[in-house]
Amino acid sequence: NAGVTQTPKFRVLKTGQSMTLLCAQDMNHEYMYWYRQDPGMGLRLIHYSVGEGTTAKGEVPDGYNVSRLKKQNFLLGLESAAPSQTSVYFCASRDGPREYFGPGTRLTVT
Amino acid sequence: GQQVMQIPQYQHVQEGEDFTTYCNSSTTLSNIQWYKQRPGGHPVFLIQLVKSGEVKKQKRLTFQFGEAKKNSSLHITATQTTDVGTYFCGASTSGTYKYIFGTGTRLKVLA
Numbered sequence: 001n002a003g004v005t006q007t008p009k010f011r012v013l014k015t016g017q018s019m020t021l022l023c024a025q026d027m028n029h030e031y032m033y034w035y036r037q038d039p040g041m042g043l044r045l046i047h048y049s050v051g052e053g054t055t056a057k058g059e060v061p062d063g064y065n066v067s068r069l070k071k072q073n074f075l076l077g078l079e080s081a082a083p084s085q086t087s088v089y090f091c092a093s094r095d096g097p098r099e100y101f102g103p104g105t106r107l108t109v110t
Numbered sequence: 111g112q113q114v115m116q117i118p119q120y121q122h123v124q125e126g127e128d129f130t131t132y133c134n135s136s137t138t139l140s141n142i143q144w145y146k147q148r149p150g151g152h153p154v155f156l157i158q159l160v161k162s163g164e165v166k167k168q169k170r171l172t173f174q175f176g177e178a179k180k181n182s183s184l185h186i187t188a189t190q191t192t193d194v195g196t197y198f199c200g201a202s203t204s205g206t207y208k209y210i211f212g213t214g215t216r217l218k219v220l221a
């Protein structure tokens with residue numbers, strides 16, 4: 001039982017490049033979330049999903065897209081990376097009140 | 111939109127001293143959760159509070175939910191070096207599937 005996994009762990013992008021972050025959970029949870037964490041800003045919700053095939057916008061969705069084609073996977077895409085998207089990205093899945101977080105992806109956009 | 115303010119932003123304490131962090135919301139909450147994030151790690155769930163005035167304890171940690179369900183606190187008695195990390199509250203209002211997290215309180219414990 002791996003819980004919530006994220007790939008990659010680290011990535012450096014140039015401005016304008018695109019990439020996809022993958023989140024996978026093996027706990028059969030319906031709800032999944034993508035957050036970004038910046039110093040002094042806490043965790044801010046980017047997008048979330050309440051089930052396979054559904055997605056919804058969070059607090060800071062601009063510049064990101066998501067897909068939930070399979071229940072266990074939640075993908076976060078950056079179509080044209082900007083330096084403002086330099087951050088640590090956490091994925092989480094939820095069972096009842098409890099969110100289970102992945103280990104995070106540290107993304108730097110130069 | 112809903113906001114959750116958390117204070118203080120940082121706290122340095124001597125080992126053995128007590129520590130408290132507070133979360134305040136502008137709107138009534140249906141429940142609140144607390145998480146701990148160790149340096150370089152990811153947030154880990156500690157507890158959920160649901161009822162008005164609720165108090166829960168986990169060893170040296172005491173969690174409270176205000177009577178009006180607009181604020182909450184986490185108190186650590188006699189801190190230890192293992193308590194180092196950032197403590198976040200996560201709050202939700204009824205009918206939503208998402209949490210709004212506070213900005214966190216970073217605790218440093220000096221041995």
